[in-house]
Amino acid sequence: MSVWSEPTRQRATEIIGRYPKRRSAVMPLLYLAMAEEGRLSEEGMREVAEWCGITPAQVQAVASFYTMYKTEPVGRYLVSCCTSISCMLLGADEVLGAIEDQAGVPDGETDKEGHLSVEHVECLGACGGAVAVQVNYELIEGVTPDRARALVDWLRNARPDVVNGDEMQELFGTRRSFEWAIHEEDGAVGPYPAFQPLGTVGR
Amino acid sequence: MTDRVRLSIDGVEHEVAQGELLIKAAQDTGTYIPRFCWHERMKPVGMCRMCLVQIETPRGPAMITACTTNVADGMVVDTTSEAVKRSQEAILEFLLANHPLDCPVCDKGGECPLQDQALAYGPGESRFVEIKRTYVKPIPISDLVLLDRERCILCARCTRFSEEISGDPLIEFMERGNLTEINTFPDHPFSSYFSGNTVQICPVGALTAKPYRFRARPWDLERVESSSLFDTAHPRVEVHASQNQVLRILGVDHPNLSHGWLSDKARFGFEYLGSADRLSTPLVRGGGRLVEATWPEALEIAANRLQLIKDEDGGGALGVIGGAQGNNEDAYALAKFTRVALGTNNLDCRLDDTLSSHFLAATVDRALIDDLDTSGTVIVWGPDLKEEHPTLYLRVRRAAQELGATLIVVHPRATGLDDRAVVKLGYRPGGGFALLDEIAEGAHSDVSHALAAAKVTALVGLASLADDPRLPESVAALVRQKAPGARILPLSSRANTYGALDMGVAPDLLPGRVAVGAIGCANLAESWGDIPSRPGRDTRAILEGLVSGDVRGLLLVGADPLRDCPDRTLAGEALEAAEYLVSIDAFVNDSNREADVILPVAVFTEKEGTVTNLEGRVQRVSRLRPAPGQARPDWAILEDLAALMGVGLGLGSAETIAKEIADVAPVYAGVTWDLLDWEERDGVVVPMTGDQPLNHIPVSLEGNRAPRAALTLHSARVMYDDGVRLRHSPSLSRLAPGAVAHLSPVDAPKVGAREGATLRLVTKKGEGEFRAVIDPGTPAGVVYVPLNQPGAPSLGADAVVRVTVVT
Amino acid sequence: MTTLVVTKRMAEHPADSHTITRYQATGGYQQAKRALGMTRDELVEEVKASGLLGRGGAAFSAGLKWSFLAPERPSYLVVNADESEPGTFKDRQLLERDPHQLIEGLIITAIANEAHHAFIYVRGEYSKPARRVQKAVDEAYAAGFLGTGIFGSDFDLDVVVHLGAGAYICGEETALINSLEGLRGEPRLKPPYFPAAKGLYMKPTIVNNVETLSNLPHILALGSAGYTALSSSADTGTFMMSLSGHVRKPGNYEVPHGITWRELIFDIGGGMRRDRALKTWIPGGASAPWFVPEKHLDLEITKDATAEAGSMLGSGAVIVMDEDTCVVRAAERIVRFFAHESCGQCTPCREGTSWLEMILRRIDEGRGRAVDLDLMLDLGDGISIGLEWPPRMTTICPLGPSAVSPILALRDYFRSEVSRHLEAGGCPFPGGHIAGEEEEEEE
Ligand SMILES: Cc1cc2nc3c(=O)[nH]c(=O)nc-3n(C[C@H](O)[C@H](O)[C@H](O)COP(=O)(O)O)c2cc1C
């Protein structure tokens, strides 16, 4: 009945094992479901329901509460531009506009090729490095409209298999909230956070 | 006595029970605090914020929600302060901001708390000039319930009900913040047997019931309180009608029964009342057809033929099946008619699928439903309560979930209570005695512990048609042995079975749970005269008697043995063989289609009376509307029949019958309509005292073992079947699963069956085609078939089944 | 100028402050080991005496909170790393750059509260910080500092790094607990006021902020007396402030309590960008009522002084706005945040915040009406009866009332600017409140 691959099933078993109660694994398993299919499908939610011993409606109630579980198809690169207060004060609306223009994708939508999705988001915790933009939850700080346009072009043309925050920061960012001297290899391979082996490479 | 605390509400001192919620304490002492989300039977969520009141604290006045705050000694509460009023106005303005003003077309209009409170506490007009939230409207979230999301005020009553009370968390909050909405998972409807409750508790018109939607305005409705006969607990209901049509049924919160909740069957199963198929004139056979007749004609024909058989072969050549559908007064009339006019004890309200009449009616240590609330251990060995005993299901769930009882469930497959069970034991259908032996020997230590530990309540009945009818009594005996003082609730699931048994509609019982015998008969002699003192035939023996010719005439009273008896082959042969068949019924059904006379009967909502539920609680049922055409109550029909047979039953009216019952049935002494109408509106439990026989059955029966077959057949009743009332209630009749056979995921590939495949099932008692359902709830080695389904062939009570794939 | 505490290691060893090697080489994990030899009472007393206040926003005494732990076991420990309050980014720095410091604080807290299972709840957008923490956790397991029998003792401690998924409200501790249980991240009813009574799985649970825990190794190392001595004001220790907006040098600064806003903005923050005038600032995260230079610039940055002036230090996020900033739009952005992040349980928060957002947007877009400011104040009163700060709680959690703070600022300081919007039929700062391209690098 399961739609999940064997390694994913193993991961699911392992994740559930970490928590005192099965239901607590809903959130990580939802990410797992997204990693499996690139977005959160109904099938994926049904599967999570079975693993956690709850109904699909209970899973959807949780999944739809959070903004990072995407039930609509998302592009390979999810570009999130912070437009909360601190970033807004430093031009976030203009940066978002530049991204929309260059990508030809309005806020909240995905291009036809399934390549780029654009969204505005609330505060990313990078206010000292406003304007903040994330690609697949890998952060770039100090983004300006010009740099945002260059970022979109780069995603279009270079089509990196892994998006890496440090690399993008060097190419498209300016001021950061704080210094970070070490270069990190890990990055995201899909529109969900690269955490633990989930969509992470470079280890 | 519980501890009391003193508090002041709006300057008036009150003494209330400690630990009570402020909103409840205020209400009970006369101060109504407005609310939307709070519901007395569910955990508070404090979401709507309508019940904010002001209390004094050491740090000055504070605002708190009365629905989430327990009373405390010395509490000073102000429910009318300036701040409270401002906040009430604000909440209402916020709620109305996005609420459509479509009250004129809303079912809730006229009985809508939002409407009422907006009037009482709200600001004059809305200052919301923005565009209101809209949704595609309305969406069906189940077969019976529709959802208008923009009307929803997010009180979480429906979601709490489905999760906390009924255990079907299928309707949930989705999204968040201002986008929050109630919904189901796509393709996974709110298919709960209890979905209608959400409609009743929705404080606005967001959830509406298809059978009622747009049918009436509340102020046009006539209403009476009554008891539902769709559930053997007889939950309290309010029946609403307009222009003599019953339009809806609401649950009434009865503290000892269902707490106001109803199964959808009890709530929506009223459509049959107004069905065009209802019989409204007597029918007699003429020229091979049933033709309309006048009452005198029909009664005379029936009386003459019954008298003829009695004269020729004695009362023993007559049999009576049925009597569980009507009121106690009808049942009493039937018991008396059978003994006095027909002169026989061949009488049974059970349809051969159930337990001994003594066990059902005269178990001295019978439990009350309320015992569940104080039990440390509850054991359910019998039917899936969710399917057959909805009120008990909710009460057991509550006991296990909220009150901490240890729940043991024994059943051949998955049941609705498994998720709350601490111990769940399964067994091969028909093999219950083997498991019973194991438990008796202490092989299941968890069960032994639970039975030894605390106050035990056991709900016992037949889990499966394959089970030996003596199994439940043995289960009860074992429970008594392991847990002295345990209380037993024997389960049978027909409308007023317990009432009918109490009235003596059984071959071996007289009114008041008195055994048929010299003493019992002698005690009745004064009012009944001479009656046969040897037990008569039960349903099975009557049917067999008909086949053999020993029984010649049959009276069916609201019974359809062809559909309801497990052995349909026997029922068919018996009806075929019957020389003379009289039926008292509301419908033409499979069994009375060939009757010689059919007498139309008044049913629920059409006659006054009393009924007795499975714990022995007697309650009133009420009349709200006339019966169709010339249909009459059973007792009136029986009285006239008896008169034509030369016997005066002296019944007079339902109310005088009730008095006679109170006279002749000792345990019913004092239970008068007056009492039930005025002082004891919640009913009276008639006592389990006296010298009723208590069966002692040995725990183990030699040679009774599960059949050694590859596949064992487990047949059981489910909520929706092809019973006559449901068949004529279109909203519910569609919900029956139909001819399906459940196979475990292990067996399905073995027989080569895929989901939806057509299977041929063959037993010694029958065969036919079923649609395959692959069901993880059914264990390997078991084939599960819901009983009495539309279009389903009968397989009989045989446990050995062969399964082949047709397509 | 200041003694650095929680940011000392990263300042001195920028290249490898996050590694277990560097952490141990600079005295790391000594205090956790020591804590194993102390009783629960000793630890609670020491932390109480240190005066350490929670750094998650509510500034409640950490030691006092621990002392509320109900006797039932198991107990749990949850680290609140959900940092999502607009303007706040200090926990991210601690997570990324000194995760072992947090883990050591976590171990000490677990010992003090007899918890054998701890969860670090990191907001979903912090995938990189979460990776760093997970890596540090793995290192600590490998070193025997976590897992079965930590440091060779008989104390077991398991740590799970749990990733959120985009919901600010999950920073509220009871919402966080629901989220961790696999439920919707909705705050629970109070009482109980602290999860220490009934928290995760209805068991006693300690929830502390990342910065709070990061202080613990230092409190044990310095002793409560030494720690208190770090500050000259009643608020002990240091405080991380996230400075953002129109200052020259935004960033996180670990400062002692008791400096003034003038010092923070003009000395530490390098003053206003492009030398514009300071118009207003938010002293403690988007929830806090705003300050203006005319009244508040020389106030001390302490819990009490800020409270007395009608605001709060909250999460320590200072958002600075210059004279060209449109306060209507700034207010709209903050209200929009709360409307978007409302969990939706409480009627006033769910309906009121979005209504406020709609009105502010209308005013910004030139469709304002004369009555709108009063209407907003009235709606604000419906969300937060009496419009006081701290709010008289009429909702389950303080999120709803927080959304009213910007409206109070409009009422108290910027009435005329609202009127100018109405008169001008829209925003009178056409593009004026926007930063240009990469001009003016910080010095
Ligand atoms: C709406 C809301 C959001 C919050 N967000 C956070 C947060 O992101 N991080 C945090 O540590 N505390 C947050 N808090 C405070 C927590 O509820 C809690 O007080 C804190 O985690 C306790 O830790 P502390 O005592 O160490 O500060 C928030 C509170 C509220 C009401």
Ligand code: SF4
């Ligand atoms: S105030 Fe808002 S965020 Fe807080 S519980 Fe209520 S609705 Fe949720």
Ligand code: FES
């Ligand atoms: S406001 Fe944009 S990252 Fe903080």
